[in-house]
Amino acid sequence: MSNNHVIKVEGLTKMFGDFTAVNAITFEVKKGEIFGFLGANGAGKTTAMKMLIGISTPTAGKANVAGFDVFTNAEDIKKNIGYMSQKFALYDDLTVKENITFFGGIYGLSRKEIKGKSEILIKELEMEKAANKLVGSLPLGWKQKLSFSVSLLHDPKIVFLDEPTGGVDPITRRQFWEMIYKTANRGTTVFVTTHYMDEAEYCDRVSIMVNGTIEALDTPKKLKERFKTDTMNDVFLKLARG
């Protein structure tokens, strides 16, 4: 394994009873890469991601994330990754600042670091006026951007984003991808799932999952060449339909 790889997965499998949700997937993700993790609903994306972030124990296979094994060092992985779930998971009944303070606190940041980071973060998100508002009262787009920023508070090596732009308007989606680019430019690896094929075009490399297995993995350009189409949308349709 080269030191350039921050995620290395080999034959990773998850079974729920007789049902194989993830079937022996193998791939590697390079440092600083934007890795698109695509697949239809129920293809096994979220299950695979949950194994990588250490909240679901794999049934079989090997996986190393940020230098730690998912079977034996899940808690060490958690120190080095950020995660933004499909479901909005900040506290609606806390203000923007309180949410930042809480998550900063449980990641072990000092009061001083938290204070500094919140100021920068709120400024970057242009949320100065909303800083003391309850998160529940913010529009969805703002919530998603805040949620992404919070997952980066502790400067993780990898950030996992599970459908971060679901239900968000096109302008906010664009801003969101600008944030993703900025993050990747700072050297943070971005592992992102999405249903929007235009977003897939923005990724450095893309994997497409069908029924628990990875059917294709390459740069968007090469995938389009291979399937002889102009858009990722067509690549996806060809693969997903079998």
Next chain:
Amino acid sequence: MIPAFTGSDMKTILYIVQKEFKQIFRNKGMLPIIFVMPILQLVILSNAATFEVKNIKFGYIDNDHTSTSRALVERFDASTYFNVLTDFPSEALASAAMLNGEVDVLLHIPPYFERDLQKEKYNNLGVTINAIDGAAAGVENVYVTQIVQRFNQNLKIDLFQVSDQEIQPINIETIPLFWYNETLNYKTFMVPGILVLLVTMITLFLSGMNIVREKEIGTLEQINVTPIKKREFIIGKLFPFWILGVGLLTVGLVLAKVIFHIPMVGSLPLMYLYTSIYILVVLGIGLFISNFTETQQQAMFISWFFIVIFILMSGLFTPIESMPNWAQIITQFNPIRYFVEVMRMVMLKGSEFMDILPQLFKTLLYAIIMNGLAIWSYKKTT
């Protein structure tokens, strides 16, 4: 093996505690429940949950119509427990009235009651009691017997005075002496118990629902992806409810003293010591339930299931001594039982540390086991 706590553990716990308190005090639906419910419970239940039977609807059929029979009826009239005296002219009318629920207790005075008493020094009185509520009927029976007995004694004295008979056999009488609650005031008995209920219910429901709620809204998953340690999270989560529980005890004790004038014979620090350990048991149970449930609804139902069993088998309303053997064994596993015992012992009897040591020890053991199970069953990784 319990790993030692570090400074960073404490810091993380503080962040969680801070967040929990903010959420509790921001929840407009929850705050009134936490503070108003206990007061209502204590005031309403303590006044209503009494085993004294009062306002008994009393009727009689006097077939004698003599001064003695009238004197007997007057005894009932004088009693504060019996009101509404109805004189029924016939048995049939009296039975009909009982059937309609107009009377609870019927006294049948036979013909020639006075004459037979004087001649034979002996007579039979008939009493009919509506026993649909068995417990109330038992109490009514005791009242009737007491009144008739007292009437008897006076009568004997009267007879003794008027007749020059030989020496009568001496009546041995029991004079009950009630300790610790001399006036047999039910409130004195019930208030400490109801205090136990409110501390238990509020802390169990709040702690049980709290973590399930985070499961439902998805924030628990976010927490599980952080490097937070299980013990940090659980202590941080439970500590605010522990504080609330101790606060509730304080509110309850103040109300008990101010509204009900319950004597506080024993030591307050001892009550607090026991309660602080007891709350740990309840919180452990709440957390354990929340680990095995997916929704607040499930957690609520399971909590109710345990609360109802715990309350009915706690000795709060029915004495444990009168339960069947197997049930008495079950009560050994009922934390509320020990709490009720301790509160009554310390508040009313002034029991000291050594007296409540068995309860204290069992509760402590219970707390360790329940919280151990709760921490064990809380999984960051599934």
